[in-house]
Amino acid sequence: MTDTISFSQEVSNLLYAAEGEPLRTCIQCGTCSGTCPVAGYMDYTPRQIIALINAGNKEQVLESNTFWYCASCYHCTVRCPQKINITELMYALKRYSIWKGQHKEGLIGPTFSEAFVKMIVRGGRSFEPVLAPSYIFSLNLREMLQEVTNATELLLKGRLPVLPARIKRIDSFKRMIGRIIPMGGLE
């Protein structure tokens, strides 16, 4: 059988453990978008994204910045009258777009997340200076200067680590991750 699954189902399938009702139950009331602190910066509001997904407009969804602008504040999720887990939906879209290598040009989100994941795999803990190159060059000049100023001040106040943090059992830690994701996929 050549059952083609809808984009809505594809996205739903990416929500491994998220609870909540399926996207098709959305009543388009706009509570999520009314609540969202970032809605004004998004190409489409969260409600519109759900409508586009349910309509099967995959390209339009993946090319939008909406899910990269989600701040994970979960405010929409706790208010949704249909109990749709909208924040997890945004995660699923990020995942989908990274896996497919398809996303809007000029976004910092995708490169930053990749760098972050690699860093944890290498050391087990977060080490801010490693992250900087992943995004610093995507910032505009003014933002880059801001970032450097901030880093300097943090360093002066003793709030920035000089040496990368590492957990002790890093080898077994890496093998553990290897059981979930083949290492080649990340390194």
Place this chain on the structure above:
Amino acid sequence: MTEETKSFEPTIIGFTCNWCSYRAADMAGTARMKYAPNVRLIRLMCSGRLDPTFVFKAFASGADAVLISGCHPGDCHYISQNYKALRRFHLMKRVLTQLGIEPGRLKLLWASAAEGAIFASEITKFVEEVRALGPLNWPQPGEQVSTPIMEEVTA
């Protein structure tokens, strides 16, 4: 036999009361909710009518499991008779254990007339549980009844 275990379809006898659980089954029907076709229902006026003989008769007649279903505690049409069913249920579970039958083959389900969805999903779940237990095999004479008798935790 091997073929039977491969696609074992248990047969389950279900007892419902007339007021809540049978109506829950009706509700599941009216709402076209789907569930496994392995359960055959017998309507009683009340779960309190359930004579333990019925359960043993069902097992003796070849049923792989028995479902007892009634109104929620406190909602009985006959005031409190479902509590009597509850007490008999615990008793029957013990007797079954002593006879060497897995107590998981007897299930008690409270379902109100509005809970068609719960009724349907619980039946499907139960069928899966019984499927996992396999066909009911009465212990043969001389066979050791391995299930410990007194370890059961009473609810």
Place this chain on the structure above:
Amino acid sequence: MKEYAYFPGCSLEKMAVSYHLSALETTKKLGIKLKELEDWNCCGATTYFYIDELLAYTLCARNLAIAEKTGLDVVAPCSACYKNMYFTAAHLKKDADLAEHVNFALEEDNLQYNGNVNIKHLIEVFAQDVSAEEIKSKVTRPLEGIRVAPYYGCQIVRPQKEKEDVEQPQFFEGILSAIGATPVNYPLKMRCCGGSLIISSRTAALAMVRNLLQSAVDSQATVIATACPMCQVNLECYQQQVNQEFGTNFSFPVLYFTQLIGLAFGIPPKKLGIGKEFVSIAPSLLRAGQSKD
């Protein structure tokens, strides 16, 4: 003596070291021991959860498995770590299939998670496990007249866990009252600080920070109290950028709630990491802390 397994999380190692210091100092005063989790790893932050859920659950489960061996409840001071670990534990409890996957990976590190760990946010320890009376009894320098904006942020209360009030909780205010401060009506106390958008979507995040700061000013607060390293850094360290972006003139102190408690307990400011902030705290606050010497 109460004891907890303490998961500081990556930020508290350096970036939010003052949170770390003040958490240890204040809990000590209350007779609580925070025992740092042995060889803990990053909780995965938000990033892992959108890259690969299974991997993210495994990262959290490793910490949970280590904690389980101690038999103690886990305390996380960072809201994101807390949320990640809380929901990892919840999902693992409900989903046997997921637990099996995760435990398969944990085997490589000779670990196993059996689902028996409670996770708490540090502020819950102060709000629930310790009574207001106990806190009051340790206060030597009540923060009288200090108007504090209690900033809850997001992930302490959201997503919803049980039936608790996620829109207008009051536990933060309760703690502030216990140390003699005046919690102000801070209408944006539940709104987001922008989180990691400060990196990925700078303009949006700065606007969010601007709103939060403005609301605190409008509420006539002296200081914002936070319970999350991310919130603290966004609210405090980016004020200059906010000012550049919006032509504002913010210079508003943002402290961890544990630092405020520490001041009220009479702990020397230095031991609480005070002095590491970009925006110096108002002298009045320090004075309030020290006045009854």
Place this chain on the structure above:
Amino acid sequence: MEKKEKIGVYVCHCGTNIAGVVNVGEVSTWAAENLKDQGVVVSRDYKFMCSSLGQELIQKDIKEYGLTRVVVAACSPHLHEATFRNACKGADLNPYLCELVSIREQASWVHTDKVAATEKSKALISGGVSRVVYNEPLEPLYVPIHPATLVVGGGISGIQAALEIADAGYRVYLVEREPSIGGHMAQFDKTFPTLDCSACILTPRMVQVGSHPNITLLTYSEIEKVEGYVGNFTVSIRKRARSVDEATCTGCGICWEKCPKKVVDNVFEAGMGNRKAIYVPFPQAVPKYPVIDRENCTFYIKGTCKACEKFCPTEAINFAQEDEIINVEVGNVILATGYDPFDARRITQYGYGRLANVFTSLEFERLSNAAGPTGGNIVLRDGKTVPKVVGIVHCVGSRDKNYNEYCSAICCMQSLKFAHLVHERTGAEIYNFYIDIRAPGKGYEEFYHRLLDEGTHFVRGKVAEISDAVRLPGEEGKLIIQVEDTLTGNQLRVPVDMAILSAGLEPRRDAKAVAKQFGISCSADGWLIERHPKLDPVATVTEGIYIAGCVQGPKDIPASVAQGAAAAARILGKIMQKEIALEPIRASIKEEQCSGCRICNNVCPFNAILFHEDKMVSEVNPALCQGCGTCVAACPAGAISGTGFSNQQILSQIEGLMLLNIKSHKETVPA
């Protein structure tokens, strides 16, 4: 060997409802072939068994084949058992020798696997055939119907029901919890969409109730206990002490004028106004007698005052009055206990109770009521400022899985009414925040158009939050309603002076307890369940208990009135019949087998089993027995049999369901 029964099996297609999944032809042939030994002499399938042609088919067979038993495999017995029993009766076969097997609700509608559904249908029919052999001919029990009716709840629905029955010449006991009848409708100023004055249309009805010779009005009263069954209920009513003697009180009003104790009226005035400790809820109250609110009366608290007693010209004040228990006999009951408004405090982000100028719909009703605390002036909480911008929030507590999933049906129209009143009285700018406008009643859509024409703004979007977090110029001192205008995709911050939360309807807090008291059930939402959602909307599964108005689900005034009248009509029909046939499902004790152990005496919840000390045996009183069968199962001597559900019937049905009655199958079952 007993005489062999002749059984007819009838398999219904129910159009495609059954035949679409179950192979009815195969089932029917199978029954004819395999259940021959059980006595099946004829087996047929037919498109619609319940049609008159289908029934005639059965009747013809009964005559031609001399059938002694009938098994119909069709829908649930709760739907058509009576139909087929009557058909058998028409052919002179005792109706209780007919057995209904549900292969629709239990097979075709719930299974997708056609083979499995067909096999299951066969087993179910086999069970029915095995059982019906042991069915006994029974005669229904006839009991007289008491011509009086109890109506619980004095809102518009209960009022309508009471008047219909009383006008027909029968006694009605109308019980109301509050001091006056009138219900929520008495609190409203206008009714949608006609904008009739609510009081003008309601009060004449209330007066009629108060003066009707056939209505015994019991206000400030509650149901204490209900016993009996259809036709013969005994109801205990607690008439709470009013502290006012109704026989001497003239309702002159001097007492509440003189009473020095002011109390915030949280019931009738929704907290917007005050009353006295001795009070009538509103001027047109029926009955006109006041009550003393003992929790707030100075005399009951401190032991002094008695101002009311001093000034009462007829010495009607009686501080020592006690609750009275009144027992009444009724044949039928109507429950019309209405609804509670959704508590808007639960949605904390809407700020009700925290932000002063957020109002609930009930508060607004009082605010806009000419007889209300502001004389109908729509003003802010300060009591004087007229709002310039008003936001009306729809769906508060409705259509939201966090609160109530259902649509409360009346809030759209209620909101439109509010918008109109605000427009008319203040000229303010009005925003309606809605998800969908639901205006399905007569004249409702037209009313919506009228509002559009009046210039009311309609913003399609569920309000995210209402706050006092001002940020932009022009927001100072206002409430900010944050919402997405979903039609443009823009996030809006709408500054308003007043926000009205159009709260939904909820089941009464004690609806569950009331349902239990009267032996009926609630849906998952908490509304009482009707016997059939389409065809029997005011009856319940318990004979003699009817429901009307919002107790059954959210509805507007016309629908509530219609249901009140409908319930009354149903009951009048029953009263006219003078008696009712009860199902003869009863337990009976074989005296010679009874050991006199008295176990059955204790398990019976209806005290229907008597013990004869002289003979040392127990006996069932058939009028009290409800037929649950618990005693049958409990009797250690097997001396009790339950008609209609005997051991033999059920044990045989089990064998039938397991197909043990079929020779070929028997051999394959391991010993």
